[in-house]
Amino acid sequence: MSLRQLVFVPPVPLLVAEELGLLAAAGLDVETRRTRSSAEQLDALRSGDADAVVTAMDNVFVWNQLGADVRIVAQVERTTSLAVYAAPERRALADLHGARFAVDAYANGFAIIARTLLARAGVEATFVEVGGVTERLDALVTGAADATLLGPPLDKLAERAGLVRLTSANEVFPALPGQGVVVRATRSAQETATLTAYLAVLAAAVTATEAMGDDDGAVLLEQHGFPSDAAATAWRTRPRSLAVDPGGLGLLEELREHLDLIPPGYAGRAALHDGALLARL
Template sequence: MLRQSHFVPPVPMIIATETGLFDRAGVHVTSTDTRGSDAQFEQLAAGEQDLAVTAFDNLFAWNRRGIRLRAIAQTERTTPLALFTQPDISHLEDLTDRTFAVDALDNGFALAARRILADSAVTVRFEEVGGVRERMQALVAGDVDATLLGPPFDTIAQQHGLHRLASINELLPGYPGQVLVTREDILSSRRDELQRYVRVLEQAVELARRLTDEEGIALLAGTGLPDSAATALWNERPRTLRIDVSGLIIVAGVRRDLQLLPEDQGDLSGLFDASFASEPKQAS
């Protein structure tokens, strides 16, 4: 059995679960909602989790903390994160000297936010709060002024009257979605099991390709997701699980601009294993 942590279940996993693909393949995966990227790393390091769905950027930081990890699949085409603020904030410049909640300051999607703010010469007070649920709760409670949120928490924020200022994709085009990562020793010792898992996710990607948008959104909404969240996740679902190297280059560029790219991180190929995911099938 594989153990996986994630902020929100990726669309291929939802589809594979709802349509019985896992059961038919005899693949068993237990999933846990994470408290944040630090918790994901600690669980991977301690052997409490085998896999994590997380921001690609996290590998830059995690691989310098004592264990080696690699991405084996990309579970989002891009990230549907958006910048949410208190209602009185209508421009990026209005965030000057306000509090901005992040998961971890020096890795993950927080770096995308830092790059966007730096481009606009906006200085904020960053506060590490935790995972997306905790950040949403802090924003709703008025404890912070801004944060990044994705489905379904963005819908909840809007229901509470909070302001959607802009999306990461609008402000930083090409920034990649989350990836599936595991430790290098698990890659060696459980490769066949991991390959079976990725193969089922690819079957879910292919099944999604044959669904209409209405059918796909209805499938996701049937799991309890709000319609707006189901729509956003469906739109950003992966068309292939292959690693988007161009997106990884953008991530490295963000780190370089923030002077956070390790000097010895010239070879990005060490951050992923391309042997798991297949080439995408052509649309018929």
Template sequence: MSHTLHLLWFVPSPVAVVAAALKLTASVTLKAERNPSSDAQFEALVTGQADAVVTAIDNVMDWNLRQGPRDFRVIAQLERTTPLTLVGQKGRAWLQDLRGATILVDAPRNGFIVALRAMLAEEGLGPDAYALEPVGGVQERYDAMRAGRGDATLLGPPFDAMAIEAGLSRIATVQERYPAFPGQGLVVSAGALERLRPALSAWLRGLESARERMGSDPESARQALTLAGFSASAVDAMLRATPASLCPDRAGIELLIEQRRSSSLPGADTTYEKLVEASTLPKG
């Protein structure tokens, strides 16, 4: 039986690229589009324009506070971690250099910015020490930095390497400070889960096969990612981010909850059990 799945993501998930290239998800027609922001993902889920999104897991904590179904769940983790590099304009080389800076973000109170808020707080830079300017997703932030707008931002592959090659400064990485930081999750509304279960289960079976192949035969995975247009450095980062399991990592999610709590952001009273719904994952 063939299934169709409407999906939004910022960049294609490596396991999804490998699964498609190796024809491991042939039973699912994936209609995936790049989205400009996490707010666009939220709206698409609420209106039914998207069945699921691949996004920063922290977003779910904020989305479940907004007007809407408030039943968003993480049903899979598609990366071990999302490699995130804090890049700055020339002259911004250290975290302390961000005092008084304008930091470009997707959204000011959810997503990857929560990890950066926590990192800056540990350096003595509270929320009054810098300004956050929403400009959109990773492509939009990269383009804005290249155009000289803003002083710093967080970027993931391949945009982090591209930014440094273009002359921007590498300030720090989230992974250096928080090794347990989790990668992006596959998120759906619990109210739509039963309708979507056949398509999601079929697609996740293919992703699990791709995940296993990325571990056992990394060269075929490297070729698939290279043919998809990713640079050698981005491919290396993607392969390193292959998850040990598609099951959302408890330690990683609990880190996100603690970062939200330490940043005094709402939504930190949630738990792993409230955020995760793993019933569509392949068994065994």
């Protein structure tokens, strides 16, 4: 069985599954590619070039509005650790008036968090779509943008580059949900069987992490390219199950309501989330 997926940063359960040989043991050949943007992920799902994507769960609001018909089937981070980083001359959110704020997509994803943070601070910035987390860090380092949201491991690379951490999104929004696995709602029987097997492997990896110490877990992530401090954060925010947190979805709905961004005809969380695959396990 083969599965193709696009990710911004490989989630902890996937790395643990690879490390323990769980994918091979299940007869799964998983091709994981880094994506440049959520738009690329959407195109890949719609064209059939990807079977799954790991992405901000808020993206599904807009993707379905655009006719994609996709669903979140699992949550692979308890939360995504996000902070606003800026050029050194900007020391507080108030300094971002008129700044160029780099986002992946203006109307969805973590941009909703950024727009809410700045709106609450009374800050008006120009949002510039540059792509995924690597692209956003590059824009900040090269001066093509003045600020952005970053998470592990790119946040620590930003600090090493002399960029300034202004505020933590997680402190403002404790219920902020982590990334989810998103797939097409309409699939063949074979695709459903492969996705079910894949989720079973990720669930086994989640269980395996409970028997690992924090130091061992962080070392594993370091071996996969995470800086040591980012590895500790990513390990700490790993999921304890693959179940999608309804509180996290509720927060996304609330933030969208405040920004007047609930899509026309929104049919509720059933249009975002399908728990049937996990129920098969």
